[in-house]
Amino acid sequence: MHIFDRKGELIAQLQLERNKNRTVGLVPTMGALHQGHLSLVKKAVLENDVVVVSVFVNPTQFDQKEDLEKYPRNLDQDLDLLKSVGPNILVFTPNANEIYGEDVVSKSYDFDGLDQVMEGAFRTGHFDGVGTVVELFLTTVAPDRAYFGEKDFQQLQIIKKLVDTRQLPYTIVGCPIEREAHGLAMSSRNERLSQTTREEAGFIYKTLKTAKFKFGTESAKEITDWVSSQFAENSTLELEYFEIAEEDTLTPMTEKTANQKYRAFIAVYADGVRLIDNLRLN
Numbered sequence: 001m002h003i004f005d006r007k008g009e010l011i012a013q014l015q016l017e018r019n020k021n022r023t024v025g026l027v028p029t030m031g032a033l034h035q036g037h038l039s040l041v042k043k044a045v046l047e048n049d050v051v052v053v054s055v056f057v058n059p060t061q062f063d064q065k066e067d068l069e070k071y072p073r074n075l076d077q078d079l080d081l082l083k084s085v086g087p088n089i090l091v092f093t094p095n096a097n098e099i100y101g102e103d104v105v106s107k108s109y110d111f112d113g114l115d116q117v118m119e120g121a122f123r124t125g126h127f128d129g130v131g132t133v134v135e136l137f138l139t140t141v142a143p144d145r146a147y148f149g150e151k152d153f154q155q156l157q158i159i160k161k162l163v164d165t166r167q168l169p170y171t172i173v174g175c176p177i178e179r180e181a182h183g184l185a186m187s188s189r190n191e192r193l194s195q196t197t198r199e200e201a202g203f204i205y206k207t208l209k210t211a212k213f214k215f216g217t218e219s220a221k222e223i224t225d226w227v228s229s230q231f232a233e234n235s236t237l238e239l240e241y242f243e244i245a246e247e248d249t250l251t252p253m254t255e256k257t258a259n260q261k262y263r264a265f266i267a268v269y270a271d272g273v274r275l276i277d278n279l280r281l282n
Contacts, residue, residue: 041082
């Protein structure tokens with residue numbers, strides 16, 4: 001395993017790999033790695049000769065300074081986890097100036113409305129920050145494939161839109177959500193929860209599974225009202241939003257359309273920590 005904190009050094013190493021006709025995979029992360037991240041890395045290792053894992057807490061995608069400051073960081077632990085996956089991993093650990101230059105600001109993107117709902121409605125500028133850093137990593141690494149988890153499904157759709165709009169020659173691979181034993185979607189933010197709250201937060205996935213069952217016979221409004229009532233009775237978890245939307249366009253569902261795929265999206269606060277999840281309904 002090799003560690004790089006300079007773009008030039010990483011690019012030079014990748015050129016050596018490509019001179020040997022080796023394929024390159026990319027797994028962008030913000031560190032605080034867990035088994036969900038490792039599932040992406042393992043898939044990338046299986047499908048590519050060399051894998052770049054970036055560890056970079058991107059400041060431009062945080063709409064609250066406090067959230068950025070509290071985001072968990074443990075590079076030594078991250079490196080130990082990556083060593084357990086395989087030898088052909090290049091770890092990229094830049095600082096903000098190395099990625100952005102002197103002006104650490106995001107670009108402005110047109111994501112065709114994908115960024116205006118759900119996370120975009122509650123986190124101003126978030127997806128401009130995501131788009132900016134992902135585009136910078138893609139153009140720096142120039143991977144054959146880049147891997148992203150479906151826990152951030154809206155982000156995944158936006159990255160696919162970015163690649164399509166910019167006509168970037170990279171394949172974006174979506175990977176299934178990894179869950180803890182009690183159902184909570186694996187996330188770096190989970191480390192900020194007490195063990196009791198972490199277990200109680202399994203209620204989020206339980207609610208999504210019931211919503212999926214109800215989807216067969218009930219309307220989006222009926223399901224949404226039911227979800228709201230369930231969280232109103234929960235003293236630990238505070239619902240921020242619940243939305244049923246079309247997968248491809250992320251348009252909120254009004255009436256079911258034949259041959260259309262729908263997904264439920266949810267954001268919840270637990271002990272002041274914001275958790276998101278989603279589940280395909282049909």
